[in-house]
Ligand code: SRM
Ligand SMILES: Cc1cc2nc3c(=O)[nH]c(=O)nc-3n(C[C@H](O)[C@H](O)[C@H](O)COP(=O)(O)OP(=O)(O)OC[C@H]3O[C@@H](n4cnc5c(N)ncnc54)[C@H](O)[C@@H]3O)c2cc1C
Ligand code: SF4
């Protein structure tokens with residue numbers, strides 16, 4: 038630790054919250070320890086923590102993870118930290134402060150970062166037990182402890198924080214009510230209709246909303262039991278969380294006669310100096326131009342300005358900052374930015390209000406129609422980052438501004454790119470990182486992945502909301518440098534997947550080893566080997582365990598899915614989900630014999646879990662004898678073709694979806710591709726098979742079939758898009774042949790069709806030209822290649838079962854026939870599951 | 875070189891199986907003295923390595939079924955469960971600072987594979 042010396046000047050910081058900590062961090066970054074001593078006093082018993090992420094404490098984030106820096110960090114950087122020590126007095130004449138514990142320290146400059154406290158309105162009975170505020174870790178601990186005994190909770194305040202608290206009590210399993218004084222939720226950020234959409238969404242999450250309610254009193258003996266409102270209604274409850282706004286903690290300033298505002302806050306100039314030039318105020322407690330700022334980003338900016346001013350640099354000034362917000366509620370997307378309520382003179386508005394999908398978007402456009410002033414997004418905030426950028430950088434909006442409301446679209450049918458933004462565009466507002474800084478880190482400092490960008494620039498380390506944009510910038514900058522232009526697979530090959538595919542084909546390469554020998558180097562790795570194995574499989578469709586077994590991902594290597602504890606699951610193919618009673622009985626008998634856990638999958642078939650490695654060939658021998666085949670649940674290959682029951686039974690069905698689905702599944706079963714492929718066929722427009730969430734989905738029409746492609750479930754659901762309509766079965770299969778083959782030949786490894794389409798220039802229109810109109814003249818060739826693959830199909834398990842050499846690969850121990858005794862199970866509802874890890 | 879704080883350990887060689895019992899460019903599990911050990915054959919340059927079979931990440935028996943390869947010449951294995959990778963020379967985890975595995979010497983004599991375990 039550096040020494041505190043007499044000849045260094047004393048900086049004293051009061052308050053070790055988020056902004057106080059940022060002050061310390063910048064102090065260290067600026068190397069100020071050489072000239073100044075820094076002493077920090079914090080009232081809270083712990084080191085500074087991330088208040089913004091406070092609510093994640095409910096979902097299991099630990100105190101440690103919330104901590105911004107450890108006590109050691111302060112010590113290592115020569116900062117003297119006093120926790121649990123309230124500063125009680127400032128003596129401006131003597132330039133010193135006093136604490137509750139009697140410590141007395143003189144200062145050269147004093148910085149007040151005392152933040153705010155939760156505002157508790159003076160309602161009758163507010164002192165009763167069971168009433169809490171929501172500001173510190175202690176508050177949350179108290180809420181958690183009390184909540185264990187409660188069934189119902191009421192949150193007072195329907196603003197940003199109140200709704201966050203409501204989500205927390207909901208997650209604690211409590212019946213949750215929100216009481217708001219105003220006639221709508223988030224009155225400061227949302228307009229009438231946006232608030233209504235939000236209310237619907239929250240109610241759908243089982244949060245009860247009460248508007249226009251003015252709490253008169255809290256009833257109950259010692260503990261709160263009921264809220265009584267001014268309109269003479271009441272609401273019973275077991276506990277209350279008050280989130281009715283915040284009040285700046287300016288008590289020290291008042292005691293020292295510094296100028297403060299009527300509604301609280303310590304008045305500062307644009308250097309953050311208070312009415313005493315040796316005393317600064319930063320963060321939530323600072324009152325700048327009659328306004329306080331209840332967000333971290335402006336506070337961080339204030340910390341920087343104050344430090345620069347102490348260093349004698351008066352060029353840096355605090356200016357009014359952006360108060361845009363995105364609500365961190367899980368399950369509801371809400372954002373407001375810029376002039377959200379359209380209060381600018383002459384502002385025009387464009388509104389998208391979809392009751393069915395629960396999406397409300399409002400954009401406010403300047404009178405001349407050229408600039409975006411701000412807006413409100415409820416239900417879909419995907420475009421928030423881009424819209425915020427357009428607003429903050431005053432970019433020209435399209436002539437038809439409604440285009441901005443459509444998903445990912447920023448006008449003229451073109452998607453706006455992060456690279457179109459000016460260098461000064463603020464990307465991460467928590468850490469105040471602009472686009473120039475991020476690009477600079479890539480160009481000058483050789484940063485090449487997201488983790489490094491975060492480390493080098495701090496972008497995305499706050500709320501994380503800007504990460505999608507940071508990622509785009511990183512990729513676009515790398516691209517512009519020619520670095521990522523070539524997406525080489527890994528260090529072992531200097532080729533893209535497409536180039537490797539061509540090399541394999543032209544040179545008739547059939548093993549991973551051969552390809553490394555001729556075109557790669559080293560031993561390969563877990564990235565390139567499965568990718569190459571997949572290329573080989575897509576090109577030759579040979580039995581994958583023949584020569585390349587150990588280059589397959591573990592599931593492919595053992596033709597089953599590995600599970601917790603190291604056992605495997607078995608998923609036989611059940612085309613279109615149609616299965617005879619006899620086959621069902623076989624599944625049941627096999628499961629019983631081998632103690633397998635049974636579950637119907639999301640893909641309309643039956644999964645048998647808990648098989649030992651050495652049991653797999655025996656199990657499959659029995660299944661194959663009964664007419665089953667591998668379901669390829671383990672492969673990056675065609676999985677299932679789901680179907681609805683269709684016109685054979687259903688009174689609405691217009692085509693026989695089951696028969697067509699079986700035909701499709703039989704044709705493409707097991708086909709290997711860059712990623713897994715799923716399909717479904719629905720018998721009418723009601724779409725019970727969910728075909729539009731599939732890589733290729735087919736929906737019956739009166740005249741034939743509509744073919745949709747590039748849909749996806751999973752983490753980023755995408756509806757499949759219409760490729761061709763009212764086509765007959767033969768045409769449909771031809772189109773699918775071409776589509777799949779084109780995908781296999783051009784997609785990067787581990788890219789699902791939806792993602793592949795997204796990065797395809799020209800999008801679905803281009804794809805339609807290639808597949809349907811055959812604009813490249815490759816249609817016949819694609820069909821022919823597919824036919825070869827279809828003809829080369831064999832069931833992998835059938836081959837293993839009859840081949841003793843292959844069967845040997847499924848031994849647990851090569852030097853012993855013992856079972857693995859470390860595998861442990863526990864009973865659940867009449868079956869067994871692995872012990873949790 | 876021996877100095878005063880070098881600990882001399884006793885190593886015994888265990889004959890475990892034939893060369894051809896192990897897959898090319900991959901691993902298999904053996905059981906010795908109640909220990910499960912992963913043995914890897916890098917057939918491209920005919921090198922052999924061995925390590926514990928247990929992956930320290932979630933305490934799963936699985937490393938022998940992992941995919942092998944190299945990173946800048948350092949031989950490694952990727953756990954089949956969550957792809958943590960480990961150096962087979964030093965046992966250090968290459969994807970996280972938190973883990974370390976035990977590695978063992980391997981030798982091949984007259985078509986048989988031997989693993990050296992400390993007593
Ligand atoms: C078994 C099953 C869950 C169930 O009990 O129902 C399942 C289990 C797994 N899914 Fe799934 N998915 C299952 C249906 C689905 C579905 C529903 C469907 O197919 O209609 C989806 C959404 C549709 C989709 O894929 O678009 C689905 C989307 C995913 C995803 C996300 C893919 C994406 O593009 O975002 C993954 C992760 C991945 O592949 O990287 C995944 C990965 C997995 C893995 C492989 C995770 C893993 O690595 O262990 C699981 C393998 C379990 C096993 O060992 O068998 N699973 N998975 C379902 C097997 C269906 C089948 O019969 O083959
Ligand atoms: C649940 C929750 C969610 C939030 N979400 C967001 C969000 O998504 N985005 C966003 O931008 N902002 C959010 N905020 C607001 C953000 O946390 C604050 O803007 C930020 O913490 C302000 O920092 P500060 O340092 O000014 O005040 P604080 O973090 O409150 O720190 C002030 C510290 O000073 C101490 N102190 C006060 N007086 C004294 C004294 N006399 N002596 C010693 N110590 C003293 C206090 O104990 C406190 O530790 C959220 C706040 C909460 C509570
Ligand atoms: S949703 Fe997640 S947990 Fe469930 S099966 Fe799929 S991958 Fe496993």
Ligand code: FES
Pocket residue numbers: 929930931932933934936953954955956957958
């Ligand atoms: S158990 Fe090995 S990586 Fe998770």
